[in-house]
Amino acid sequence: MAEKIALITDSTCDIPDAIVEEYGIKVVPLRILYKDAEYLDNVNIKPEDVYSRLDEEVPTTSLPRPQDVIDTLDGLKANGFTHVLVIHLSSGLSGTGQMLKNMADEVTDMVVNVIDSKSISMGMGIQVIEAAKAIQNNLSFEKVCQAADLARQNNTVHFVLDTLEYLKKGGRIGRVAGTVGQILNVKPIIFVNSEGIYETATKVRGRRQSLNRLLDIVKERLQVPSVVAICHGAAEKEMQEFAEALKGVANVKELLICHVSPVIGVHTGPGTIGVMVHNQK
Numbered sequence: 001m002a003e004k005i006a007l008i009t010d011s012t013c014d015i016p017d018a019i020v021e022e023y024g025i026k027v028v029p030l031r032i033l034y035k036d037a038e039y040l041d042n043v044n045i046k047p048e049d050v051y052s053r054l055d056e057e058v059p060t061t062s063l064p065r066p067q068d069v070i071d072t073l074d075g076l077k078a079n080g081f082t083h084v085l086v087i088h089l090s091s092g093l094s095g096t097g098q099m100l101k102n103m104a105d106e107v108t109d110m111v112v113n114v115i116d117s118k119s120i121s122m123g124m125g126i127q128v129i130e131a132a133k134a135i136q137n138n139l140s141f142e143k144v145c146q147a148a149d150l151a152r153q154n155n156t157v158h159f160v161l162d163t164l165e166y167l168k169k170g171g172r173i174g175r176v177a178g179t180v181g182q183i184l185n186v187k188p189i190i191f192v193n194s195e196g197i198y199e200t201a202t203k204v205r206g207r208r209q210s211l212n213r214l215l216d217i218v219k220e221r222l223q224v225p226s227v228v229a230i231c232h233g234a235a236e237k238e239m240q241e242f243a244e245a246l247k248g249v250a251n252v253k254e255l256l257i258c259h260v261s262p263v264i265g266v267h268t269g270p271g272t273i274g275v276m277v278h279n280q281k
Helices: 017-023 047-053 066-078 096-104 122-136 141-153 165-169 180-184 207-221 236-246 262-268
Strands: 005-010 026-028 031-033 038-040 060-062 083-088 111-116 155-160 186-192 198-205 226-233 252-259 272-279
Touching: 005 066, 005 096, 005 122, 017 122, 026 066, 031 262, 047 262, 060 262, 066 096, 083 096, 083 122, 083 141, 096 111, 111 141, 122 141, 122 155, 122 226, 122 252, 122 272, 141 155, 155 207, 165 262, 186 207, 198 207, 207 236, 207 272, 226 236, 226 262, 236 252, 236 272, 262 272
Parallel strands: 005 026, 005 083, 083 111, 226 252
Antiparallel strands: 031 038, 031 060, 155 186, 155 272, 186 198, 226 272
């Protein structure tokens, strides 16, 4: 019997809506929890809503609702899908992957493979997109999974924040050091390491210098044709300037612009600029 393959990811992938719709990707939302309300990431809350309330309350974030995952899997089975690839937020940053794996193990009459992206935002998103392209090209399920894995190996994510305050509050600081930096206006350039954990790549003084250094890092990665995605959180002007600086740069095969999801916004705060570079070898 011919394979009918579906893709599931979570809402921290930051894939632009048009691409999600083009490939029929299923996105399971994480949750944002306030004292008096619960929201579904990028469904009934937007990043601006989170930022506008940070002074009064920093919410917590939580895993997707189990019922949303069940409904998604059941819907795919009802529509005749035989194989499902699930690509999730790094297990070094969230328990989402373990929860999805537990639920996938309960599925019968459908092959479900759950992959840890070991990344976040478009670092995960590009893995999903490459898998989607493989499905569109009628490749086997094994080849689709391999396409996602290859994309994981060939992409990097670096970002700068206006403050480390929210990473600390959310317990996502990882291996990013520095409380003294806040006083001296030292800004770390953070990257997602091979274990899917945040780590400091380098430190510079001041916002402008941090963005300039981030641009240098991106250009260093552009030794071969690459897809570049710039994701921002309440930093529209700086994002546009960054995009402008990359126009015409050799080996930028495609440039995508994204906004980080509300869940990511909770942990990074306003003033986030992140860049994913996917080397296409």
